[in-house]
Amino acid sequence: MNHHIVPLKIYFAIFAALMAGTALTVWAAFQDFGEFNTLVAVVIAVVKAALVVLFFMHVKYSDKLIWVFASAGFIWLIILFAFTLMDPMTRDWLPVGAPLPM
Amino acid sequence: MAESRNPLAHHFDSLEQQYAAAKLGMWSFLITEVMMFGGLFLGYILYRCRFPEVFAQGSHHLDIKLGAFNTAVLIVSSLTMALAVHAAQEGRKQATLTYLFFTLMLGLTFLGVKVIEYSDKYQHHLIPGARFLWSEGDAGPPQLFYSYYFCMTGLHAIHMVVGAGLLLWLMALTARNRFSPAYYTPIEMVGLYWHFVDIVWIFLFPLLYLIGRH
Numbered sequence: 001m002n003h004h005i006v007p008l009k010i011y012f013a014i015f016a017a018l019m020a021g022t023a024l025t026v027w028a029a030f031q032d033f034g035e036f037n038t039l040v041a042v043v044i045a046v047v048k049a050a051l052v053v054l055f056f057m058h059v060k061y062s063d064k065l066i067w068v069f070a071s072a073g074f075i076w077l078i079i080l081f082a083f084t085l086m087d088p089m090t091r092d093w094l095p096v097g098a099p100l101p102m
Numbered sequence: 103m104a105e106s107r108n109p110l111a112h113h114f115d116s117l118e119q120q121y122a123a124a125k126l127g128m129w130s131f132l133i134t135e136v137m138m139f140g141g142l143f144l145g146y147i148l149y150r151c152r153f154p155e156v157f158a159q160g161s162h163h164l165d166i167k168l169g170a171f172n173t174a175v176l177i178v179s180s181l182t183m184a185l186a187v188h189a190a191q192e193g194r195k196q197a198t199l200t201y202l203f204f205t206l207m208l209g210l211t212f213l214g215v216k217v218i219e220y221s222d223k224y225q226h227h228l229i230p231g232a233r234f235l236w237s238e239g240d241a242g243p244p245q246l247f248y249s250y251y252f253c254m255t256g257l258h259a260i261h262m263v264v265g266a267g268l269l270l271w272l273m274a275l276t277a278r279n280r281f282s283p284a285y286y287t288p289i290e291m292v293g294l295y296w297h298f299v300d301i302v303w304i305f306l307f308p309l310l311y312l313i314g315r316h
Contacts (some may be wrong), residue, residue, distance in 0.1 A: 022177065
């Protein structure tokens with residue numbers, strides 16, 4: 001079979017980036033970004049995941065159908081989150097133990 | 103003889119077609135996995151929005167050093183898995199076996215650390231249920247955090263155990279000369295699975311261990 005063989009230096013570069021990303025996410029957790037700590041953590045995780053998908057999982061070198069499938073998983077996940085969160089994000093959630101509004 | 107066994111199943115025209123079908127099937131399976139873990143992540147988001155302080159307090163009982171160590175272990179194991187696929191593509195049998203073995207050992211290291219963490223939670227009465235002890239207020243919400251912690255890391259750990267079994271199976275097949283540069287599909291597919299499990303942990307580590315640390 002005539003498959004693309006990814007050069008070893010790319011694997012090692014991705015590995016170094018993933019390790020750096022792990023150190024970065026630990027560092028970022030101890031900084032005070034106000035409301036944005038979780039967002040920073042998720043963005044770092046998404047970038048790390050994208051590196052794994054594109055290079056370790058060879059999607060960058062795969063045909064378009066694999067691109068479509070890999071993206072579909074991500075898009076359906078966004079739909080799951082976005083449509084569910086539409087409700088709680090647009091309401092005031094009561095603190096636990098608070099009396100119900102009359 | 104094992105070496106003369108034809109890897110091409112009768113319902114495919116060529117090894118190339120068989121490989122493409124296997125890859126697409128594997129990705130379809132991984133999408134169902136994304137949705138399964140996605141449901142847990144969604145529940146986590148909802149309850150964390152509701153009890154942000156309690157989730158942060160619960161997170162403080164998790165060991166960052168062990169979590170970060172395990173993250174590094176999984177990333178190294180993803181590298182060795184990628185190297186195993188690479189060696190198989192080039193037909194280097196001994197290197198393939200070595201890298202698969204390293205990947206397996208790293209996977210077992212991860213699970214060993216998980217055992218240490220779980221037993222620590224048991225000793226500190228942090229397993230949701232009748233014996234759950236919480237000195238910082240209402241014991242209800244923190245049990246939610248630990249329920250998510252155990253369900254998410256537990257489901258992840260089950261995937262690791264399955265992955266370890268798959269690696270053993272690949273090592274046995276490699277040792278019997280079943281693979282060649284023309285046919286290494288199972289190694290590539292297990293690789294996809296292993297990297298997916300790594301990705302789940304890439305999200306679990308910051309979302310469970312690193313909340314409210316500043």
